[in-house]
Amino acid sequence: GVNVLLSREETYADISPVKLDSNGVSSFVSIMRGCNNMCSFCVVPFTRGRERSRDPLSIIRESKELFQLGYREITLLGQNVDSYYWTPSENETKGWGQPVTFANLLEQVALIDPLLRVRFSTSHPKDITDDVLHVMSRHENICKYIHLPVQSGSNRVLQLMNRSYTREWYMAKVDRIRQLLPGCGITSDIIAGFCSETEDEHQETLQLMEYCRYDFGYMYFYSERPGTLAARRYADDVPEETKKRRLTEIVALQRRMSGESNRADVGRIVKILIEGDSKKSDGHWMGRSSENKVVVFPKNGITKKGDYAEVKIYGSTGGTLLGEFI
Numbered sequence: 001g002v003n004v005l006l007s008r009e010e011t012y013a014d015i016s017p018v019k020l021d022s023n024g025v026s027s028f029v030s031i032m033r034g035c036n037n038m039c040s041f042c043v044v045p046f047t048r049g050r051e052r053s054r055d056p057l058s059i060i061r062e063s064k065e066l067f068q069l070g071y072r073e074i075t076l077l078g079q080n081v082d083s084y085y086w087t088p089s090e091n092e093t094k095g096w097g098q099p100v101t102f103a104n105l106l107e108q109v110a111l112i113d114p115l116l117r118v119r120f121s122t123s124h125p126k127d128i129t130d131d132v133l134h135v136m137s138r139h140e141n142i143c144k145y146i147h148l149p150v151q152s153g154s155n156r157v158l159q160l161m162n163r164s165y166t167r168e169w170y171m172a173k174v175d176r177i178r179q180l181l182p183g184c185g186i187t188s189d190i191i192a193g194f195c196s197e198t199e200d201e202h203q204e205t206l207q208l209m210e211y212c213r214y215d216f217g218y219m220y221f222y223s224e225r226p227g228t229l230a231a232r233r234y235a236d237d238v239p240e241e242t243k244k245r246r247l248t249e250i251v252a253l254q255r256r257m258s259g260e261s262n263r264a265d266v267g268r269i270v271k272i273l274i275e276g277d278s279k280k281s282d283g284h285w286m287g288r289s290s291e292n293k294v295v296v297f298p299k300n301g302i303t304k305k306g307d308y309a310e311v312k313i314y315g316s317t318g319g320t321l322l323g324e325f326i
């Protein structure tokens with residue numbers, strides 16, 4: 001759709017890739033542009049400007065149209081979705097009497113149809129609210145999955161990055177998510193070897209990862225981007241081989257934790273939205289759980305793309321869960 005084209009133009013700052021290829025089942029809707037944060041490694045504040053939230057009625061209209069076209073999953077996109085905020089002042093005639101927060105918007109999109117799954121990306125740890133977590137817990141069709149980029153586990157490095165939270169704040173946020181949404185999938189972005197990062201600070205990142213037990217992570221070593229605050233203020237002084245070795249340790253830890261997370265799913269029955277044929281065989285479906293795990297399972301001759309399936313997990317291979325119809 002039109003919106004997919006709009007979304008393609010965005011350059012997302014948090015480093016996880018957003019897959020915008022349409023499979024006819026999952027789609028993306030931009031809800032805001034720009035970002036008011038000033039993370040020192042990020043170009044977005046300079047290239048995308050101040051935050052502008054989109055009219056909620058047009059977001060809901062577009063989401064309904066996508067549902068009517070057969071899409072069964074919508075991801076609400078923004079650099080920092082939790083700071084979505086729309087005030088009705090210029091648009092009072094359109095029927096929204098009061099400001100609309102991200103929690104309000106998320107709930108309205110979830111109410112379009114129980115068969116429509118709703119996801120969102122990206123959340124900033126300092127901005128995600130209990131209201132959002134409560135809305136998620138009230139609606140089965142809002143996926144229990146939060147991408148919550150931490151970037152570093154060291155308070156000094158977080159401050160240099162200008163992330164405006166501490167490791168303690170972040171860990172308390174993860175505790176809160178697990179308390180209100182037991183079993184919720186949580187993933188992160190992590191940068192190894194940011195300017196002046198010490199060995200101890202790197203260890204703090206590894207410890208924080210263990211604490212958070214991420215299901216998956218997008219991990220990179222720091223590379224300076226021209227025009228950013230970090231490029232102007234800080235020397236990119238961690239030697240490349242040190243950055244790479246730290247990244248290797250981070251990746252190894254995440255691989256172990258992802259494996260543990262997948263093994264913990266064995267024996268569970270999960271509801272999968274079928275996205276299409278599995279890459280390896282057209283005798284198998286590929287889909288995702290609410291927690292955003294990819295699951296492959298043999299077709300049963302009745303289901304089709306865009307249907308939901310109850311699948312029992314019996315194992316995993318690489319990052320993929322293996323299941324079968326129950």
Ligand code: SF4
Nearest residue numbers: 013035037039042079
């Ligand atoms: S929150 Fe930080 S990393 Fe994300 S877009 Fe804004 S400035 Fe960039």
